[in-house]
Amino acid sequence: MDSMTLIAIASIVTAGLTIALGSIGPALGEGRAVATALSSLAQQPDAGSTITRTLFVGLAMIESIAIYCFVVSMILIFANPFWNYAIAHAAGK
């Protein structure tokens, strides 16, 4: 195996692992957040607008963790710097 193949294997496997492992935590966190918000909405429907706003802000903060993982895996697949370096290196040879 030359270095290009190794880089390709490592990038693809790491991209899959990144998005797979990285979405577990935010998924659990979002589920907990929504469940708690729903139960507090059922207890206090008057405070609905405040709860919903705080929930949305919190959900976006939690979700951004998953988004970071997504960005990293997209970079690994579509804009991999190591891959580009290896291609440039091979072309220069």
Add this chain to the structure above:
Amino acid sequence: MRLSADQIILWQHGFIKLNGTIAFTWALMFVLVAGSWLVTRNLSTGLQRSRWQNLLEIVVTGIVQQIDEVGLRNPRQYLGFLGTLFLFVASACVCTIIPGYEPPTGSLSTTAALALCVFVVVPFFGIREQGVGGYLKSFIEPTIIMLPFNIISELSRTLALAVRLFGNMMSGTMILAILLTITPLIFPILMSALGLLTGMVQAYIFTILAAVYIAAATRGSKAKAA
């Protein structure tokens, strides 16, 4: 595969490039500014109002109310900055229903610029409200040990603002492009509808977070005294 509108080069002269992101940003700016100018050209205070004036009034009062609920005093003072942020990000997302358009917020350069605006504006408003000493004192608020952590949080939340908006908008277009190659029939329409919703939520989040940061910088010691 194209990650963002950055890779569409419309015109190039030496070092200076005009890429799709800049062109779409200018188009959005033109539409927003020209639209507001056209609507506010003849405003009326009577009972007879044009439909467009009603629309703008709903938007402006809605944004003012949201800023007020975050806890900023004198929301009108911050309306120019926060309202512009919201309208730009929201219209950048809504315009994705136009074919051939790619959201400029799907490029890291645009979102980094917006986040840097927030990064600069927060100390500006903080110093204007509390003075230089009062604002700098908020960095050593509980104890002086917290100084490096406060500085790190200032920087990392700017990064988080930029990457969050970029990731959300980029993932929308990316998922759409991938789906078009797998199931091109109906599913992409559902995902683009979901993308419109996520874009609006992200515009709201971006504005609210900026408002929360400004509120944290401007309150500081006064909240403790009250």
